[in-house]
Amino acid sequence: MNIYDISKKTGVSIATVSRVINGSSNVSEKTRSKVLAAIKESGYTPNVFARGLGLNTMKTIGIMCADSSDPYLARAVYYIEHGLRKNNYGSLLSCTGYDHDAKEKCMAMLLSKRVDAVILVGSNYIEKDDCLNDYIKNAAGTVPVMLVNGVLNAPNIYSTVCDDRAAIYEVTESFIKSGKRDLLYLYNSHSYSGMKKLEGFRSAVKDAKIQLGEERINYINSYNVTVNDAKKVVSDIAAKGIKFDGVITSDDIIAVSVLKYARDAGISVPDSLFVAGYNNFDISECCEPELTSVDNKLETLCHHCVSTLMDVLSDNRSAPKRMVFSAEIIERETTKFI
Amino acid sequence: MNIYDISKKTGVSIATVSRVINGSSNVSEKTRSKVLAAIKESGYTPNVFARGLGLNTMKTIGIMCADSSDPYLARAVYYIEHGLRKNNYGSLLSCTGYDHDAKEKCMAMLLSKRVDAVILVGSNYIEKDDCLNDYIKNAAGTVPVMLVNGVLNAPNIYSTVCDDRAAIYEVTESFIKSGKRDLLYLYNSHSYSGMKKLEGFRSAVKDAKIQLGEERINYINSYNVTVNDAKKVVSDIAAKGIKFDGVITSDDIIAVSVLKYARDAGISVPDSLFVAGYNNFDISECCEPELTSVDNKLETLCHHCVSTLMDVLSDNRSAPKRMVFSAEIIERETTKFI
DNA sequence: TTGTATGCGTTATCAA
DNA sequence: TTGATAACGCATACAA
Numbered sequence: 118m119n120i121y122d123i124s125k126k127t128g129v130s131i132a133t134v135s136r137v138i139n140g141s142s143n144v145s146e147k148t149r150s151k152v153l154a155a156i157k158e159s160g161y162t163p164n165v166f167a168r169g170l171g172l173n174t175m176k177t178i179g180i181m182c183a184d185s186s187d188p189y190l191a192r193a194v195y196y197i198e199h200g201l202r203k204n205n206y207g208s209l210l211s212c213t214g215y216d217h218d219a220k221e222k223c224m225a226m227l228l229s230k231r232v233d234a235v236i237l238v239g240s241n242y243i244e245k246d247d248c249l250n251d252y253i254k255n256a257a258g259t260v261p262v263m264l265v266n267g268v269l270n271a272p273n274i275y276s277t278v279c280d281d282r283a284a285i286y287e288v289t290e291s292f293i294k295s296g297k298r299d300l301l302y303l304y305n306s307h308s309y310s311g312m313k314k315l316e317g318f319r320s321a322v323k324d325a326k327i328q329l330g331e332e333r334i335n336y337i338n339s340y341n342v343t344v345n346d347a348k349k350v351v352s353d354i355a356a357k358g359i360k361f362d363g364v365i366t367s368d369d370i371i372a373v374s375v376l377k378y379a380r381d382a383g384i385s386v387p388d389s390l391f392v393a394g395y396n397n398f399d400i401s402e403c404c405e406p407e408l409t410s411v412d413n414k415l416e417t418l419c420h421h422c423v424s425t426l427m428d429v430l431s432d433n434r435s436a437p438k439r440m441v442f443s444a445e446i447i448e449r450e451t452t453k454f455i
Numbered sequence: 456m457n458i459y460d461i462s463k464k465t466g467v468s469i470a471t472v473s474r475v476i477n478g479s480s481n482v483s484e485k486t487r488s489k490v491l492a493a494i495k496e497s498g499y500t501p502n503v504f505a506r507g508l509g510l511n512t513m514k515t516i517g518i519m520c521a522d523s524s525d526p527y528l529a530r531a532v533y534y535i536e537h538g539l540r541k542n543n544y545g546s547l548l549s550c551t552g553y554d555h556d557a558k559e560k561c562m563a564m565l566l567s568k569r570v571d572a573v574i575l576v577g578s579n580y581i582e583k584d585d586c587l588n589d590y591i592k593n594a595a596g597t598v599p600v601m602l603v604n605g606v607l608n609a610p611n612i613y614s615t616v617c618d619d620r621a622a623i624y625e626v627t628e629s630f631i632k633s634g635k636r637d638l639l640y641l642y643n644s645h646s647y648s649g650m651k652k653l654e655g656f657r658s659a660v661k662d663a664k665i666q667l668g669e670e671r672i673n674y675i676n677s678y679n680v681t682v683n684d685a686k687k688v689v690s691d692i693a694a695k696g697i698k699f700d701g702v703i704t705s706d707d708i709i710a711v712s713v714l715k716y717a718r719d720a721g722i723s724v725p726d727s728l729f730v731a732g733y734n735n736f737d738i739s740e741c742c743e744p745e746l747t748s749v750d751n752k753l754e755t756l757c758h759h760c761v762s763t764l765m766d767v768l769s770d771n772r773s774a775p776k777r778m779v780f781s782a783e784i785i786e787r788e789t790t791k792f793i
Numbered sequence: 794t795t796g797t798a799t800g801c802g803t804t805a806t807c808a809a
Numbered sequence: 810t811t812g813a814t815a816a817c818g819c820a821t822a823c824a825a
Binding site for chain 2: 162164166173180185186192195198207209212229230231345370373377399400404
């Protein structure tokens with residue numbers, strides 16, 4: 118069943134059929150309805166391959182994320198796919214993992230599929246060593262590249278980020294204002310946003326003129342931290358004799374592990390220990406006491422990313438190259454800010 | 456840059472270039488390397504649209520899931536996408552939501568994109584009212600349809616499921632053997648697998664010759680149950696004066712809410728109350744005490760689904776229409792099975 | 794308002 | 810082992 122069949126069925130030329138399909142106005146109402154009826158009756162759908170060949174697009178966007186089962190990325194993928202579909206675009210998903218070569222391969226794969234754009238979801242795509250980002254810049258030579266939670270300054274690359282630095286700064290400030298001095302910062306990612314968060318912590322501490330040893334800033338080496346892994350890190354820190362009355366983390370899961378440690382050690386939260394997470398995942402409501410966390414407005418980020426992309430794809434010159442949204446602190450039971 | 460350019464560059468015909476690209480053996484080693492060199496030098500990639508038009512496939516599989524941010528579905532999507540990519544297939548993702556019309560629309564959208572097959576992930580696609588499944592059967596008239604965690608008996612439809620019934624039966628049996636008599640069953644889905652689980656619970660109770668009132672089997676009406684919602688349900692049950700010493704749930708999140716209730720009510724788990732979840736999510740390690748749960752072998756299911764699909768696509772007649780895997784009970788701290 | 798003819802970049806058939 | 814050429818199904822420029 119193709120356009121010729123409809124043409125025969127209705128006695129008009131394929132050009133007219135094509136016009137009807139594409140909603141051209143230069144068709145008489147009579148022929149239009151005749152053609153429409155024939156299409157409906159036969160259940161005809163235009164062949165997207167043929168269409169793609171002619172127009173050089175199949176209205177498909179490539180989405181890259183490290184791991185769609187990571188709750189943060191999973192939500193992002195959900196929002197983005199939704200937004201794209203609303204705009205009549207398909208979503209070609211590629212879970213790249215955290216390995217650089219794999220990322221590069223996935224990008225090549227998507228480009229070879231002739232997607233109209235690529236969206237990189239997650240802060241783990243932008244590397245400090247800038248030449249590792251070359252494959253992204255190169256891709257941007259072919260199609261627009263959108264970054265969700267990452268920044269890269271190059272032509273045809275658009276960034277949408279949350280102001281993680283400000284969020285952690287504010288959290289830290291709240292800890293300090295509430296009388297907490299012996300702070301601990303735990304994080305598990307050296308990504309762009311990971312570094313911004315750390316920066317926020319350091320700045321707040323510095324601005325409050327507090328001296329804090331480097332042993333109080335701890336990196337947990339794993340993308341997929343498990344609660345019990347992180348808990349061990351906390352125990353080790355405590356075992357070294359480092360005292361703390363406030364723990365700020367870059368991720369809810371780490372914060373939960375702190376709560377577990379506290380329970381085991383008989384430390385009362387929030388009475389003698391404040392804990393804050395980041396991302397405002399479901400688990401922040403599952404744990405006991407419920408976790409104070411930072412909502413980084415992922416939905417807003419994703420919406421903005423998609424709508425910017427639509428602007429770019431429709432050659433709207435006004436699309437901003439970089440957009441920063443602010444986060445919101447959700448205070449629950451693991452802190453008592455004054 | 457197209458096949459003609461390579462043809463000109465090398466002085467051979469496009470037919471020969473095509474042969475080289477597709478690894479045909481009928482090419483002299485000399486021309487092959489010449490062409491290969493030209494391709495590499497120019498960075499040429501075959502146009503997938505043209506190829507698709509000729510071969511009527513773009514090696515792309517449609518994946519439908521209700522909500523890619525649901526942890527269970529998210530993991531499934533991850534495994535499936537991985538498996539497909541290994542086999543050189545792309546994944547066109549569509550998060551359909553739980554509404555029937557939306558599902559149908561998404562299916563139509565995927566088919567219009569001429570995917571080679573559709574994978575429906577999650578037990579929520581198969582409806583009790585069989586005519587609501589017609590759109591799936593119809594789709595199977597065009598392309599193979601794979602079901603992960605759902606069963607539908609029709610031509611060209613392949614099901615991969617976990618034996619949820621047996622798993623819950625076994626859990627319930629363990630509760631009873633451990634002396635628990637006043638059981639509660641909480642669930643939140645009437646899907647195929649949801650019904651199978653309930654069936655398992657009922658059978659185990661019946662086989663143990665225990666009388667259990669219907670008020671002990673409670674449906675929580677929400678796909679995206681939040682801990683606090685479910686907790687309220689548990690409180691309400693307790694408020695009615697219904698006593699229980701064992702709670703079996705269809706989902707970890709519900710089990711966590713039971714733990715929360717128990718803590719509030721001063722009930723000690725597992726000493727005076729056993730609790731079991733289902734799915735073995737991360738949260739089963741986050742809560743306190745850690746949750747006994749059922750690992751439903753999602754990775755195995757997904758692997759099997761993909762490899763079966765590859766068999767089907769390569770016209771392998773031996774592909775099984777239905778495959779059942781057994782689950783595994785992971786005992787943690789919320790039970791003490793004897 | 795409608796129809797004719799061409800190009801889009803492949804793969805595959807057939808002939809050489 | 811190679812090359813010429815016909816499909817594949819559509820959109821569109823141009824002609825009527």
